[in-house]
Amino acid sequence: MTAEIDPQLAQLYKDFDAYGLLPLWTQREDLMPAVPQPAAVPYRWRWKEIHDLAVRAGDLVPVGRGGERRAISLANPGLPGLPHATPTLWAAVQYLGPNEVAPVHRHAQNAFRFVLEGDGVWTVVNGDSVAMRRGDLLLTPGWAWHGHHNPTDRPMAWLDGLDIPLSSALNTEFFQFGPATLDDRSTPERSRAERLWGQPGLRPVSALTDLPKSPLAAYRWEHTDAALTAQLELEDEGHEGVASPGHAAIRFTNPTTGDDALPTIRTEMHRIRAGAVVPESRESASSVWQVFEGDGVFLLNGERLEVGRGDVVTVPSWTEVRIEARGDLDLFRFGDHPVMERLHLYLTDRTNPATTEGPLR
Ligand code: 1HN
Numbered sequence: 001m002t003a004e005i006d007p008q009l010a011q012l013y014k015d016f017d018a019y020g021l022l023p024l025w026t027q028r029e030d031l032m033p034a035v036p037q038p039a040a041v042p043y044r045w046r047w048k049e050i051h052d053l054a055v056r057a058g059d060l061v062p063v064g065r066g067g068e069r070r071a072i073s074l075a076n077p078g079l080p081g082l083p084h085a086t087p088t089l090w091a092a093v094q095y096l097g098p099n100e101v102a103p104v105h106r107h108a109q110n111a112f113r114f115v116l117e118g119d120g121v122w123t124v125v126n127g128d129s130v131a132m133r134r135g136d137l138l139l140t141p142g143w144a145w146h147g148h149h150n151p152t153d154r155p156m157a158w159l160d161g162l163d164i165p166l167s168s169a170l171n172t173e174f175f176q177f178g179p180a181t182l183d184d185r186s187t188p189e190r191s192r193a194e195r196l197w198g199q200p201g202l203r204p205v206s207a208l209t210d211l212p213k214s215p216l217a218a219y220r221w222e223h224t225d226a227a228l229t230a231q232l233e234l235e236d237e238g239h240e241g242v243a244s245p246g247h248a249a250i251r252f253t254n255p256t257t258g259d260d261a262l263p264t265i266r267t268e269m270h271r272i273r274a275g276a277v278v279p280e281s282r283e284s285a286s287s288v289w290q291v292f293e294g295d296g297v298f299l300l301n302g303e304r305l306e307v308g309r310g311d312v313v314t315v316p317s318w319t320e321v322r323i324e325a326r327g328d329l330d331l332f333r334f335g336d337h338p339v340m341e342r343l344h345l346y347l348t349d350r351t352n353p354a355t356t357e358g359p360l361r
Contacts, residue, residue, distance in 0.1 A: 200223075
């Protein structure tokens with residue numbers, strides 16, 4: 001090709017390059033594909049493999065000031081060299097051994113923890129000690145001080161999710177170390193945040209201003225489980241409430257606004273009945289799923305990925321997803337949907353204007 005190129009044209013391209021210029025006409029398809037073409041790939045991490053490696057890291061790597069966290073990133077193989085699960089989302093397994101403390105710091109990036117198994121760690125968020133137990137979602141909104149401590153003789157591991165890749169793409173990262181020691185090592189059953197905000201539909205009159213980030217630090221499994229159970233019972237009784245047939249779902253929300261619990265990260269729990277299917281769909285948002293309980297299959301662009309307890313699956317934008325539950329399947333999911341929705345960039349295969357004539361919202 002290059003041999004046949006008009007020498008004047010070749011010189012033009014050389015001169016473009018010398019002046020920091022690039023012609024659109026040779027690149028249009030890469031810059032403007034018909035539908036999203038993510039570099040990130042659909043991928044599954046097995047819980048047993050991650051967990052065994054986390055235990056080994058626990059034996060070999062101390063946790064303390066500097067490194068701050070013994071967290072192991074789930075790095076998407078389509079994004080080589082980057083500790084990113086998707087272009088916007090960071091997922092990791094963090095491991096805290098008996099009597100260890102992860103020091104206090106804060107950062108602009110939003111974070112949460114989701115607990116697959118175990119208990120015994122308290123995360124201290126802006127001076128409020130929050131117990132971490134199986135099935136709980138714990139929030140660390142951007143710029144909240146936070147450290148973790150494990151006063152027990154048992155190790156604990158959990159899933160961390162953050163919007164680090166979004167923050168680095170936008171160059172909005174800020175970070176600050178807190179005090180060298182975590183002074184508050186208290187172990188209350190209920191945090192102050194839950195005592196103030198944790199009763200459904202009830203808001204303290206002392207706090208009527210809406211907040212962009214949820215003030216509720218913990219969403220407890222007993223409530224999540226009860227909500228999912230009720231949806232499926234209502235379905236059995238012939239009433240509305242499920243997300244789709246045999247598929248119950250809840251979203252964790254900010255009690256002051258009803259929006260997503262974190263401004264940049266959607267968090268949800270799904271329960272799919274044994275034998276039920278969530279049919280194929282695509283969306284212009286990326287997600288990470290973790291199997292909380294049960295087993296089944298994720299079909300991602302037609303590729304079958306068997307999943308069981310603790311396994312983590314990443315679903316890049318515009319990947320066709322179908323989920324089949326073998327036994328009853330409980331799934332935690334987080335995604336970048338709030339960002340896409342706020343920017344009016346959220347589309348699905350049912351609203352893609354190129355195929356439906358529908359207007360861009
Ligand atoms: C962080 O602060 C935590 O607080 C976890 O547990 C993972 C990954 C990168 C940067 C900060 C935590 C993190 C992190």
